[in-house]
Amino acid sequence: xxxxxxxxxxxxxxxxxxxxxxxxxAFSQAGFNVINLGVMVSQKEFLDAAxxxxxxxxxxxxxxxxxxxxxxGMGDMLKEAGLDDVLLYIGGNLVVGKSDFTEVEKLxxxxxxxxxxxxxxxxxxxxxxxKNDLKDKGIYA
Amino acid sequence: MPNFCLFDVGSxxxxxxxxxxxxxxILAQASDFTTSSTDISIxxxxxxxxxxxDITIHIDKTLVCSSAKGGLKMIAIGLVPxxxxxxxxxACYSAGAKVIKSYSFELNQKELDEIENSNCDxxxxxxxxxxxxxSSVRHNTNQLIKxxxxxxxxxxxxxxxxxxxxxxxxxxxxxxxxxDNVMPSYGILEVDDCKNxxxxxxxxxxxxxxxxxxxxxxxxxxxxxxxxxxxxxLKLLSxxxxxxxxxxxxxxxxxxxxxxxxxxxxxxxxxxxxxxxKGLQEPxxxxxxxxxxxxxxxxxxVYELNVDLHSTEFDMYxxxxxxxxxxxxxxxxxxxxxxxxxxxxxxxxxGRLETSYTPMGISYYQTGKDCRNVKxxxxxxxxxxxxxxxxxxxxxxxxxxxxxxxxxxxECEFYLDQDYLISCLxxxxxxxxxxxxxxxxxxxxxxxxx
Numbered sequence: 001x002x003x004x005x006x007x008x009x010x011x012x013x014x015x016x017x018x019x020x021x022x023x024x025x026a027f028s029q030a031g032f033n034v035i036n037l038g039v040m041v042s043q044k045e046f047l048d049a050a051x052x053x054x055x056x057x058x059x060x061x062x063x064x065x066x067x068x069x070x071x072x073g074m075g076d077m078l079k080e081a082g083l084d085d086v087l088l089y090i091g092g093n094l095v096v097g098k099s100d101f102t103e104v105e106k107l108x109x110x111x112x113x114x115x116x117x118x119x120x121x122x123x124x125x126x127x128x129x130x131k132n133d134l135k136d137k138g139i140y141a
Numbered sequence: 142m143p144n145f146c147l148f149d150v151g152s153x154x155x156x157x158x159x160x161x162x163x164x165x166x167i168l169a170q171a172s173d174f175t176t177s178s179t180d181i182s183i184x185x186x187x188x189x190x191x192x193x194x195d196i197t198i199h200i201d202k203t204l205v206c207s208s209a210k211g212g213l214k215m216i217a218i219g220l221v222p223x224x225x226x227x228x229x230x231x232a233c234y235s236a237g238a239k240v241i242k243s244y245s246f247e248l249n250q251k252e253l254d255e256i257e258n259s260n261c262d263x264x265x266x267x268x269x270x271x272x273x274x275x276s277s278v279r280h281n282t283n284q285l286i287k288x289x290x291x292x293x294x295x296x297x298x299x300x301x302x303x304x305x306x307x308x309x310x311x312x313x314x315x316x317x318x319x320x321d322n323v324m325p326s327y328g329i330l331e332v333d334d335c336k337n338x339x340x341x342x343x344x345x346x347x348x349x350x351x352x353x354x355x356x357x358x359x360x361x362x363x364x365x366x367x368x369x370x371x372x373x374x375l376k377l378l379s380x381x382x383x384x385x386x387x388x389x390x391x392x393x394x395x396x397x398x399x400x401x402x403x404x405x406x407x408x409x410x411x412x413x414x415x416x417x418x419k420g421l422q423e424p425x426x427x428x429x430x431x432x433x434x435x436x437x438x439x440x441x442x443v444y445e446l447n448v449d450l451h452s453t454e455f456d457m458y459x460x461x462x463x464x465x466x467x468x469x470x471x472x473x474x475x476x477x478x479x480x481x482x483x484x485x486x487x488x489x490x491x492g493r494l495e496t497s498y499t500p501m502g503i504s505y506y507q508t509g510k511d512c513r514n515v516k517x518x519x520x521x522x523x524x525x526x527x528x529x530x531x532x533x534x535x536x537x538x539x540x541x542x543x544x545x546x547x548x549x550x551x552e553c554e555f556y557l558d559q560d561y562l563i564s565c566l567x568x569x570x571x572x573x574x575x576x577x578x579x580x581x582x583x584x585x586x587x588x589x590x591x
Contacts, residue, residue, distance in 0.1 A: 053273035
């Protein structure tokens with residue numbers, strides 16, 4: 001069976017590459033085919049890559065605190081592009097300062113994200129979640 | 142001693158030359174106004190007469206490159222405009238074709254009607270990375286089989302569904318040729334296989350379909366579409382062969398009546414490794430065609446684009462061109478139009494350096510090709526080589542002070558293909574690469590500061 005494609009990248013004007021490489025490594029090891037767009041990725045690049053590669057998930061990271069601005073409208077863009085079925089994950093330091101994470105999570109869920117991870121989240125949790133979410137969609141056996 | 146008679150047919154002038162590949166010399170060279178668009182052999186005969194006026198030699202082989210009957214007309218179909226569609230277009234251009242229509246995402250009825258009436262020679266169907274999207278190429282195949290017209294289809298999309306697509310197209314009497322995906326994975330461009338398949342099709346069926354094979358009485362073989370012949374010659378001149386070094390990175394510009402072609406040959410895509418690269422990786426050897434920039438059919442549009450030119454005198458000239466595309470050239474005004482063509486065509490050809498202001502400071506990333514280190518620029522084609530201001534026209538390809546983000550050459554030496562040799566010699570690029578390089582090195586005329 002062909003590997004499942006997932007698109008990853010660091011959104012906006014963020015140049016933090018370390019977490020991006022960890023995600024690339026971990027998800028590849030877990031059996032996914034990772035399309036890594038690197039740092040400073042725009043919403044359009046995420047969408048274009050997901051369309052061409054028929055990706056089942058987009059995993060966004062953001063560390064510099066402007067994640068909310070960068071991700072505004074992303075959920076709607078996905079629907080417009082006919083990618084409603086694509087899982088949308090985000091993780092990192094999503095807002096400036098020490099906000100209550102449950103508030104942050106609520107905010108991003110309302111913006112169309114399926115899963116939101118706080119700073120220092122365990123990467124294996126993300127992999128487990130993705131496998132389960134894909135299973136729920138009948139994609140991952 | 143092999144003597145080759147080489148012709149470039151199909152444009153305003155029929156050009157010819159006789160090359161001796163042992164002595165590596167041009168024995169004769171001539172060109173003539175193409176009087177009849179229907180019978181190309183008349184043009185060839187006239188040029189032959191001119192060339193053989195002063196010499197009598199035995200010709201071993203006569204080869205022709207052709208852009209006759211509208212050149213090699215292709216339609217490119219991809220999925221996302223900036224990705225597989227762009228890859229498909231680049232593949233067509235590098236094979237010397239003219240892209241008459243491009244479509245992204247799923248074809249609708251209106252687009253299907255356009256294809257039906259387009260009279261295209263080959264359609265290139267792509268979409269999806271290998272293992273990626275299959276729904277778009279499946280949908281588009283289901284649409285294409287509704288057509289009444291027939292033309293060869295090259296499939297260069299997601300490999301996962303290539304067999305079913307070939308079977309489906311063949312069941313509906315389309316000739317379908319499979320080739321490697323033009324974008325096998327995200328951002329990676331693979332045009333070589335596609336380019337070869339287009340060339341084979343051109344040789345095996347397009348030449349016949351265009352009624353050009355009747356030329357076989359006067360010539361031995363139509364080998365290449367003209368732009369591909371130019372492409373191959375320039376590539377050799379830049380990169381060199383096993384025995385003969387090339388001249389390095391170059392850019393070449395060919396302005397015609399309707400289009401402006403730009404060729405660039407580079408050794409590296411990203412010169413400054415500190416810059417990240419975004420989007421589709423462009424080819425090191427690239428050809429682009431600007432269908433809206435040219436000196437006759439496209440002149441009104443060029444004039445419209447450059448408001449600095451606007452004057453009453455120029456208005457009148459443009460009106461005269463509209464009424465009579467064969468109008469005698471007004472050197473001064475044509476120089477200005479040609480300069481605009483070079484300026485815009487090269488700007489569109491090269492990449493950009495995008496600046497991003499991040500909390501960590503300024504960050505740069507590159508899209509498209511970086512041609513700043515290109516040191517040589519070659520002018521091809523009548524409108525440039527007959528213009529006394531050729532150097533100033535070509536110099537428009539250089540970076541302008543207010544456009545540092547456009548990755549154009551910074552400084553160049555300028556050369557002219559004043560004897561129309563590039564397109565003809567490209568015909569020998571496979572068989573006699575060393576000879577082609579050495580003759581071009583000798584024969585290209587360097588333009589000095591006036």
